Amino acid sequence: MAEVLFYHLQAQPLEEVLPGLLERSLARNWRVVVESGAPEQLEELDTLLWTYREESFLPHGLDGNEFAGEQPILLTGSDANPNRAHIRFLIHDAALPEDLNYERLVLLFDGLDELSVQSARQHWKALKGTEHELTYWQQNEAGRWQKKA
Numbered sequence: 001m002a003e004v005l006f007y008h009l010q011a012q013p014l015e016e017v018l019p020g021l022l023e024r025s026l027a028r029n030w031r032v033v034v035e036s037g038a039p040e041q042l043e044e045l046d047t048l049l050w051t052y053r054e055e056s057f058l059p060h061g062l063d064g065n066e067f068a069g070e071q072p073i074l075l076t077g078s079d080a081n082p083n084r085a086h087i088r089f090l091i092h093d094a095a096l097p098e099d100l101n102y103e104r105l106v107l108l109f110d111g112l113d114e115l116s117v118q119s120a121r122q123h124w125k126a127l128k129g130t131e132h133e134l135t136y137w138q139q140n141e142a143g144r145w146q147k148k149a
Helices: 014-027 039-051 114-127
Strands: 003-009 032-036 073-076 087-091 104-110 133-139 145-147
Touching: 003 014, 003 114, 014 032, 014 039, 014 073, 014 087, 014 104, 032 039, 039 073, 104 114, 114 133
Parallel strands: 003 104, 003 133, 032 073, 032 087, 087 104
Antiparallel strands: 133 145
C-alpha cells in the first residue's frame, strides 16, 4: 500500500516546489524517481537540479545514462524504477505507473492548467477506493500547503 499525495500547485510553479520536496526525500534516505509526462522537459529539469541554489545541488541522473540505477534521484520519461526508488514523483501529467509498490507516490499538478487538473482528477478517481491512502494538498496564496482531503 502506498501513500499517495496530490499537490495542487497554485502560488508557485513546479520548478520552485520540486527541489524542496526532493531534498526532504533524500533527508529521509529515500531513493527517488521523478517521472515526467513530457520527457522533452527532462533536460531543463536536469539543469534546474544542478543550479536551483547557488550553495547546493541535488545529486541525480537521467534514465538511460550510465549508472542510472545508482542515482539517488533519477529523472525519467518511463514508468520503470531502475534505481529501486522508495518514492515516485509524477510531473507534467505523467500517467499512473502500473506498479504502485512505493512508500509514497506524489502527483504534482498545475492548478492553472485545466488539462492538468482534469488529469489529476482522473488519477484520484482511479485510486479512490483502493488500498492506497490518498491525501490532497492545495497551495494557499502564500504558497503554504493546506490539506483539503
